[in-house]
Amino acid sequence: MNALDHLIEALRRLPGVGQKSAQRMAYHLLQHDRAGADALARALQEAARHVRHCERCHTFSETALCKICQDTKRDARLLCVVESPADQAAMERTASYHGYYFVLQGRLSPLDGISTREIGVAPLLERATDGQVEEVILATSFTAEGEATAHVLAEALKARGLRSTRLARGVPVGSELEYVDLGTIAHALVDRRPS
Amino acid sequence: MNALDHLIEALRRLPGVGQKSAQRMAYHLLQHDRAGADALARALQEAARHVRHCERCHTFSETALCKICQDTKRDARLLCVVESPADQAAMERTASYHGYYFVLQGRLSPLDGISTREIGVAPLLERATDGQVEEVILATSFTAEGEATAHVLAEALKARGLRSTRLARGVPVGSELEYVDLGTIAHALVDRRPS
Numbered sequence: 559m560n561a562l563d564h565l566i567e568a569l570r571r572l573p574g575v576g577q578k579s580a581q582r583m584a585y586h587l588l589q590h591d592r593a594g595a596d597a598l599a600r601a602l603q604e605a606a607r608h609v610r611h612c613e614r615c616h617t618f619s620e621t622a623l624c625k626i627c628q629d630t631k632r633d634a635r636l637l638c639v640v641e642s643p644a645d646q647a648a649m650e651r652t653a654s655y656h657g658y659y660f661v662l663q664g665r666l667s668p669l670d671g672i673s674t675r676e677i678g679v680a681p682l683l684e685r686a687t688d689g690q691v692e693e694v695i696l697a698t699s700f701t702a703e704g705e706a707t708a709h710v711l712a713e714a715l716k717a718r719g720l721r722s723t724r725l726a727r728g729v730p731v732g733s734e735l736e737y738v739d740l741g742t743i744a745h746a747l748v749d750r751r752p753s
Numbered sequence: 754m755n756a757l758d759h760l761i762e763a764l765r766r767l768p769g770v771g772q773k774s775a776q777r778m779a780y781h782l783l784q785h786d787r788a789g790a791d792a793l794a795r796a797l798q799e800a801a802r803h804v805r806h807c808e809r810c811h812t813f814s815e816t817a818l819c820k821i822c823q824d825t826k827r828d829a830r831l832l833c834v835v836e837s838p839a840d841q842a843a844m845e846r847t848a849s850y851h852g853y854y855f856v857l858q859g860r861l862s863p864l865d866g867i868s869t870r871e872i873g874v875a876p877l878l879e880r881a882t883d884g885q886v887e888e889v890i891l892a893t894s895f896t897a898e899g900e901a902t903a904h905v906l907a908e909a910l911k912a913r914g915l916r917s918t919r920l921a922r923g924v925p926v927g928s929e930l931e932y933v934d935l936g937t938i939a940h941a942l943v944d945r946r947p948s
Binding site: 574581584586618647 | 757759762770777780786789815839
């Protein structure tokens, strides 16, 4: 296999990139943007070298403790559990949460052999029982696997005397009821609140 | 800017990759596939180091002459002009062409400052006038810019006494007339052939 085919194969490992896109990317880099190929190679190596996980919350960090865990002004009574650094970033962009985080390594998926051990439930329980945390907000996905993960975590937290909450399910902001799926409307009805 | 942001920025230079995809790719590589990040970095460097252009047809090649130009069994009377190595690869996959190729560096686009010099018309004319080529098949795109490129090349080849042809325009194989755009049907009608 030649260098071009090797490059196409390596690009295919990126999520969402198939044979055609990988080929287009490789041709583009070699034909029009060799500086970009070089920049990407170096960025990959730098990131792999420097980016590790925060010792306390397990998000990506270039230091032992990430910026959020270092921030002493946050509310230590709140701990938000998310499935990935990307989910944490989304939460942060809302600018409406001021507690700390714990980033799981994904969500439970017994069929794929991903159990509580793989996603790091034990470190979460240790973190949550530091004596300061009063409420654990379970912000895993609203998919079957995310819900199962939240359920398992809620039980484990309850057994340790910790209160856990879940993000509200409901109609997305800006959407017309006509186009919202029925399951979501049903949930929004059950969880209705005083106006 | 930290290593993670650098990586996201470098990934955004890939064609068809926006902020969201770049972020997803970076998170995926760092969280689940560090070996993939490493493989991609090395493949990029290897490709940038070894892949250059064939001296004769200008396609990607790791040797001075590409495999096709080295193949003496091909029909030296035919020269097919394409816009990119990707287009050449598509032609090859049809397995219905047995002549040689000439790969342009894109197509004419005066508004973007891409003239006959940038796409390499002079080397093409030199290649086409080797005394063996009898027919130049212009396989540039059927877009305004591709058509303009084909027109300019046809004129230049004609001035040198060379015959040029263009790929047939018509209804794509497997399509129902009802769903084919009108311009294509009109061309297919003009270029109709005995059944």
